[in-house]
Amino acid sequence: MTPRVLLASCAELPESDGDDTSLPAALGELGVSAGWAPWDDPAADFAGADLVVLRATWDYPARRAEFLKWCESVPNLANPAEVVRWNTDKRYLVDLAACGLDVVPTQLVAPGAQPDWPDAGFVLKPSVGAGSVGAARFGPGSLDVAREHLDGLHADSHVAVLQPYQETVDREGETALVFVGGTYSHAFVKGAMLSDSAELDGSGLYVDEQLWPADPEPALRRAAEDAMDAAGTVLGVDRRELLYARVDLVRGPDGRPLLLELELAEPSLGFRQTDGGARLRFASAVRAALLQR
Template identity: 60%
Template sequence: MSRTAVLVSCAELPSGDGDEDAVVSALSALGFSVSWAPWDSDYDFAAADAVILRATWDYASRRTEFLSWCESVPSLFNPADVVRWNTDKSYLVELLDAGLAVVPTSLVPPGSPAAFPTSDYVVKPSVGAGSRGAARFAAGADAASHVAALHAEGHTALVQPYQSSVDSEGELSLVYLGGVFSHGFTKSAILGSTLDASGLYLSEELAPASPPADAVALAEDALDAASALLGILRAELLYARVDVVRGADGKPLLLELELTEPSLGFRQADEGAAMRFASAVRQQLA
């Protein structure tokens, strides 16, 4: 039985950034008719069997409109409720409150004063993609003007102490498909990097990685905690990317839990990863 799957993108990258090329082939091999379409196009998303968010990287400046579109799509992966929760990084505070090992995070809503760490730190918008709007500050520096600029754009600012391990080790990303670990890769530090030609994200270097046991344990805890907060089974998440860094004590900390439109590093994964993704899509539809 032939089914239709649409990989959802944005106008600037209508066919994504190339990372899903193998996924298209894998879905086709499992009987799907596959196409790409920007989320704000006139494509008939309601007619597709599976609508899969992949490169919707312009949503940050149009989040209200984007969420409204998500809620109009019957067969969206991941679902609209997950997207609403995950596209505002204040979810990190919820995970902290749930007892998870998260990079210390404080929120500064518009109109509120900011308190800055005594070490190097990062300030970023709570709604954003591709590290746009994120800036690193040295210990003792005053980021009030950056916070004010984010507030002027209507953003809540998110403040975190900078984890120096990123300079030497980068970030470790663990990818889960249908709630099951698939593969891992590392990302180089990207603060201060240049924007990609699309203008949607900062350039970064990726490399394959085999996550150590303590990072896997944290990723598993993060998925379980998020699923509990969302009231779903983790198997209901078609995809998830758990970004982990090392704290000053060497222990892993959750930096972000990406459940909406993360790059999944298929070009850094083994050949079976794309087929695992396609199989997970079939599982979601079963």
Template identity: 60%
Template structure:
């Protein structure tokens, strides 16, 4: 029996950025009929598909409530709508901090809030955003420029996050650890982008320099802890998450810190993974149907 599987992207990138090239054949091998569709395409019957997989819905930040309403209308959505609602606003980081997950210090700033700028290089980013759009790095003495960027985000109706910049990113990058069905699959490194970044031609995300990575035991342990904490907060089993990407950086003394936990639409680094990663992903999709 052939089962319809829809991989969901957006109108500006209807088949993502090519990272999932090997995923569709892997799904076909397990009896799926996969195809791409934009989440806001009114001609597509998402409710008729056996599985609908969020992949490159990178235009949602400007239409988040519309996007979340659509998510809630799709019964076979992976990851589920409740996960998308929680994870598409980076204020979830405060919940993970409260749960004891070692995380890069994060200050949430609404318009009119009192706060202090960090005394070292720092990053200002929108709490709702994708593809590093709207993220900017500033030196400790550039608070004037940072205030201007913050004001722009607030004028757009966005909450902002301020985080101290982790200098290890300049030498080691971020390490993204990828899980399928709650099980670790592979990892890749993302090089430093801020300050010398360029947008992809689509305008949907900041281009990144990616490479294969072998995370240390400490990084893997933190990723596992972060995933456990998120599953607990969401009232889910880890196996109920088709995919997860845990972005980890080295803090002072090399201590690993969570930077972000991506459960909605992250690139999963298939091009940096071993050739069996798409097969593991396809198997995890089958698992979701159980």
């Protein structure tokens, strides 16, 4: 019988932002029937699908508890609900740093607490967030505005993440290295997001991005492999069980790659920034994941 896969999206962007448009056809070529459905659509038969793949569920930050409950209700979800729970709160960066991974220095600031304010530029963002929404950059001389931003995050019940601003991002952006079925697939570069010209997309779910294809040097590829191994260790899973992963790296002041984000829930995978082979690898990995159900 033809396996049925549902690609989970959200009501505002029911077929993603266009990056995943080629996936249903790529899956169809391999004998897999694939369609889109917003995760909170009561008419969608997620329980009856052979596999549900989180692709564009970008509205979860405001409704994370409800979203995680839904994830747990889906019998066959990629990536699995426990991975999504861990990965949709940037506190996971602290777990990865504890494994010895080079991570952008991260302070977590819970409501009611105050951070050690840095004496150089820094970023404040919600620990549960996506698409750069709620992220802002401050200079060392703008503590008043930063305090206001922190109060705003806390008023919305967010734990805040405070990180030193990595100036290299202004020159070379961040590099996203995409893994499919635990194996490196392709990479792309994202320009700096916290600039004055940054604007929200019409959906309000993400800040418009500038992306380019990339061919990362060995130090970046090795750092991404280390991040994948560390995630496997923390999660207690074989990294090959992760249908997809995106490792976002920036270069620290000394040039060493630092982990900015590890995306295991619904990252854009940059299919439009790479050759057609990436979607074929993705479709093949879905076929392999179907065997494990």
